[in-house]
Amino acid sequence: MRNLKITVSYEGTDFCGWQVQPDQRTIQGEIEAALEAVEERPVKVHGSGRTDAGVHALGQVASFHLANRIPCENLQLALNHRLPPAIRVLRVEEVSEGFHARYSATAKTYEYRIWRGQVCPPFIRRYVWRLPYPLDEAAMVAAAPLFEGERDFRSLATGDGAGLESTVRTIYSSRLEREGEQLTYRVRGSGFLYNMVRNIVGTLLEVGRGNLRPADIERILAGRSRALAGPTAPSVGLFLVSVEYPEPC
């Protein structure tokens, strides 16, 4: 059996997230259905991680085994032919037997887009969180890097990280930037707890509203309780940008 790695982009709006669920339209479900048509038997697809309903991906990665010897380029064409246009396979690669999209991942990058303008262009409305209200953006920009480092992120995990061995993760970079009318949060880390990026954004928003000061981030992390941090930002603005692996895969 060949081990294959695919890089996938999708608009999450009309899907119930990545993971297969009975009677729901999911990204994984659509990809498995397209692969089953090629392989002529069920194929189990492993994503680098789940994305929630409404979350988008610029470069989600998944892996699976295939007996069919179809060349990678033709498999890409066949999958894109069968998949809905909201899901596109950007690349198909042959990888070593040991590769697993989830367990081999060394880092992930997410982006969260906030639209600050009074009027949100119709063409990006599915890809941004609209926040046209006054916010102390300078305080938010100052607070963003305070999430960097090897830290216990339990306060930022929906469900307090229940069931996890450890809630310690390493954030390599956590930055907020104004780009025209868009406020973009970019975060790269070793891994992320459930809803962690959306909870960080929700916490940054509390800073922007003046309900928290940048100095409170330290206290929130140290307190190890979800109740200390801000609410969960909506899924609409979140993009999984890329997943990193050791080279060669």
Add this chain to the structure above:
Amino acid sequence: MRNLKITVSYEGTDFCGWQVQPDQRTIQGEIEAALEAVEERPVKVHGSGRTDAGVHALGQVASFHLANRIPCENLQLALNHRLPPAIRVLRVEEVSEGFHARYSATAKTYEYRIWRGQVCPPFIRRYVWRLPYPLDEAAMVAAAPLFEGERDFRSLATGDGAGLESTVRTIYSSRLEREGEQLTYRVRGSGFLYNMVRNIVGTLLEVGRGNLRPADIERILAGRSRALAGPTAPSVGLFLVSVEYPEPC
């Protein structure tokens, strides 16, 4: 009564075009409903022209009379509050009594977006015509300006311009340009016949496929018959960019 001009952007995907139709969701219908809520009686809205189902607008213009003395800025907020996010009012202006969005217009600009890449990013799929097949783009680029000038465009009008006094229009600029993986057609003219932009694009496509040569454009225009030109390009890639009026309105 005040005479007001609004500039509107919309994603046409989920609407049956601009014009009000019974039991159909239309842009004009949505705007009239939002205005009726403000004015507390029906308001008739005049667009600069109709756009078909699926056609988008970056700067459609409409005008209407209002008794309500709400300031322009507040009216914009009120309309955007009531309208679906797929329709956004970009500007509201007080104009002279003689202004009419359709009859006062002096020029219009349209853009048609063709995606040439093998893979179309999910996030722009509603805004481009996907054509990943080989095309003689150089011939298409050469043919595009041949539509410029004061000409009889009857061959480019769906329905041969039936019912129109004249099928003569002036095209000030007609250009096709590669922008990364996108092929963009931009046309500015005094006015456009029914489906004229989409029929020009369909004709340019025939040039790209080698079924027509740039030199055939002259013959097609001179023949004054819709049968001579190419098919109608789909609505998905078409944007009404802007409508021009004499200053001040």
